[in-house]
Amino acid sequence: MQREAIQKILALGIPKQHDEAWTFFPVSKLRPLEAQWQALEIPATTTPPTPSAETSVPSPFSLDIANETDIAALLPIAFGAKTLSKTVAKNAVEQGILKPRDENAHTVFEIGQGAKVSLELLENISDRDFASERLDIFVGKDAELELFSAEKGHEGALRFRHFEIHQAEGSTVRILDLNETSATMRLSGVVKLEGQNSHFEYRSLNLNKGMASTHVHLRIEHKAPHCTSSQFVRNLLGGSAYASYDGAVIVGELCTGSLSSQLVNTILISEDAKISVKPVLKIYHDDVECTHGNTCGTLDPESLYYLQSRGISFTDAHRILMRAFAEEVLLAHPIATGRERLQKILQESLNGLSKN
Amino acid sequence: MLSIQNLKASLNDGTQILKGINLEVKPGEIHAIMGLNGSGKSTLSKVISGHPAYHVDGGSVFLNGKDLLGMDVSARANEGFFISMQYPIEIPGVPNVEFLRMAMDSQRAYRKEPKISDEEFKTRLNSSMKLLEMDERYRERGLNDGFSGGEKKRNEILQMAMLEPRISFLDETDSGLDIDALRIVANGINHIMNPSRAVILVTHYQRLLDYVKPHFVHVLHRGKIVLSGGPELALKLEALGYDWITEEA
Secondary structure (H helix, E strand, C coil): CHHHHHHHHHHHCCCCCCCHHHCCCCHHHHHHHHHHHHCCCCCCCCCCCCCCCCCCCCCCCCCCHHHCCCHHHHHHHHCCCCEEEEEECCCCEEEEEECCCCCEEEEEEEECCCCEEEEEECCCCCCCCEEEEEEEEEECCCCEEEEEEEECCCCCCEEEEEEEEEECCCCEEEEEEEEEECCEEEEEEEEEECCCCCEEEEEEEEEECCCCEEEEEEEEEECCCCCEEEEEEEEEECCCCEEEEEEEEEECCCCCCEEEEEEEEEEECCCCCEEEEEEEEEECCCCEEEEEEEEEECCCHHHHHHHHCCCCCHHHHHHHHHHHHHHHHHHCCCCHHHHHHHHHHHHHHHHCCCCC | CEEEEEEEEEECCCCEEEEEEEEEECCCCEEEEECCCCCCHHHHHHHHHCCCCEEEEEEEEEECCEEHHHCCHHHHHHCCEEEECCCCCCEEEEEHHHHHHHHHHHHHHHCCCCCCCHHHHHHHHHHHHHHCCCCHHHCCCEECCCCCHHHHHHHHHHHHHHHCCCEEEEECCCCCCCHHHHHHHHHHHHHHCCCCCEEEEECCCHHHHHHCCCCEEEEEECCEEEEEECHHHHHHHHHHCCHHHHHHC
């Protein structure tokens, strides 16, 4: 896979601003990487491991590198990440933590039919300024997966996380992210709702400060009837932070009864913070309900005044309103494991978020 | 207690609203301010509380000898000035009870007192909620979130009861209240009043003044108090309207 990934990256070259998937990303930050991947030694061909028969979804090792167009999906593999494979047995109930072993990581999960899994993704705390991670997740029939993570990238760091999720009939995946960062980050993902009645939820809270530059690029593909998906993102942007959200929902021709929603709310705490949002809907069937919404503003001055009129200081009023705004994302997450963990982290994070 | 001298204020766009307000309020007094829509009643309450949409062009406001206009919004509240809003806003995600406790602790911190104990807070909250006949579900709901107009007004008086301000400026507290709610809210105001506190009521109708008896009634017209009197003035306004005042002014 590494060989193919390197060849593909070399063929694709460094993304340009006019590449649709990289429109908002500061592509100049990729230039230092270019020299690194051009120097990569192409290994000899390797034999792929035998796929598991436990799930009814495609094998994780039949990655379609030849047709991959997003270099973020290829970076960890090209840079030689060792693949960690994990299979969760049919009907098993598991909670776990996934910690990257190196600055480049690749993990493959196969979740068996009817299994229930809660997984915390720990941040790649490599001291290096560059880290990339890829997750390939195959969720079996009627299985449930909760993924949650809290990231704290430092200024100057460049972080990539890419996931590809394949969901079988009746499966549910819920992702909850809290990013408190000054780094440049790109989260990209492709979710394929391949079995009917499968359900995907993505919730993300971004607390960006300093020179943070965070970018989400998601593709949710409804490929079977009666699938549902939702994306709910809130951004609190301070300092000179920049965030972008590029979320697409693609509903296929046979996908009757599809439901999807996208909602992005942003509060700009400082005058220099910026946000770009691009919802994309590609619908090839009539019997669907797909919604999208986007709001952007500052903390409501009337709310600040109201709290202050009761004796609460401006600083505390500010913090109260930020917390109320932020917590709604977490409270909407129905699984207590991730919700409660991230609520604790949020409390500490808000104390460090300011206009600067 | 509260001394307002020649207070002039404008909207930030320069529109002058208050054109020289003079008002003295002593402890134990209840004052009612009446007037046509747009006469400056709500503006007066907001200017005293420090609303950022207004600019003070001149005059002074002193509370117990302290210059309120030189303080920020929270300091004015912590000095004992309470404003009950005409249209209390909704703040989802901030639980009512948590907010009340933060407000009380902020005021205590200002006075360099320790935070309120769990027991005292609980006792006072239970007592105030009982006084205002408030439903238990108010406790965990977001601040005014999804409240009806009447519930919001009742919640304002709950805050007043908990914070025990020196002077309360109640801006059309009776609007949006049904007959029973009006009686309950008025009862709450009367219960909170004592000889060391004062209340200024803004209202359009005599009905609130049937329950909360004012010592003084003032008519605000085009940014000035043009007439002051006793409770009988409110009855006259109810009977005759404002035309005669407009003509005299």
